[in-house]
Amino acid sequence: MADKFNTANTWKPPYRMRKFPMTNTAGNQVINGLKSQNGQYKLSLNAAGNLCINIITGTSETELKTLAETSGQGKKLVMKKDGLVILNSAGTEIWTSKTAGDNGAYLAVEIMEM
Numbered sequence: 001m002a003d004k005f006n007t008a009n010t011w012k013p014p015y016r017m018r019k020f021p022m023t024n025t026a027g028n029q030v031i032n033g034l035k036s037q038n039g040q041y042k043l044s045l046n047a048a049g050n051l052c053i054n055i056i057t058g059t060s061e062t063e064l065k066t067l068a069e070t071s072g073q074g075k076k077l078v079m080k081k082d083g084l085v086i087l088n089s090a091g092t093e094i095w096t097s098k099t100a101g102d103n104g105a106y107l108a109v110e111i112m113e114m
Contacts (some may be wrong), residue, residue, distance in 0.1 A: 031077045049074030
């Protein structure tokens with residue numbers, strides 16, 4: 001049971017379900033595109049620098065949903081110890097998941113079928 005709760009006594013999914021666990025990880029982890037386990041969806045920055053979810057059909061991708069707009073400034077998607085951020089070309093955070101201070105943050109994307 002202890003492996004399913006963090007030090008703040010809140011639930012966290014089992015390790016196999018977490019895509020970018022950051023507990024005890026030094027530095028930042030750049031995300032160049034994260035595909036779902038079934039290979040049908042991808043989380044990434046698009047050409048315009050926006051965070052989006054794409055649906056993958058064969059060899060093509062179609063944008064399904066924009067999650068964060070950056071007015072063309074987004075250059076890098078990074079998972080930090082305390083959350084997801086988008087950086088501009090100068091390395092300045094221009095969008096965050098608003099989880100600063102929540103060390104042990106992780107990225108998990110779940111697509112719910114309609």
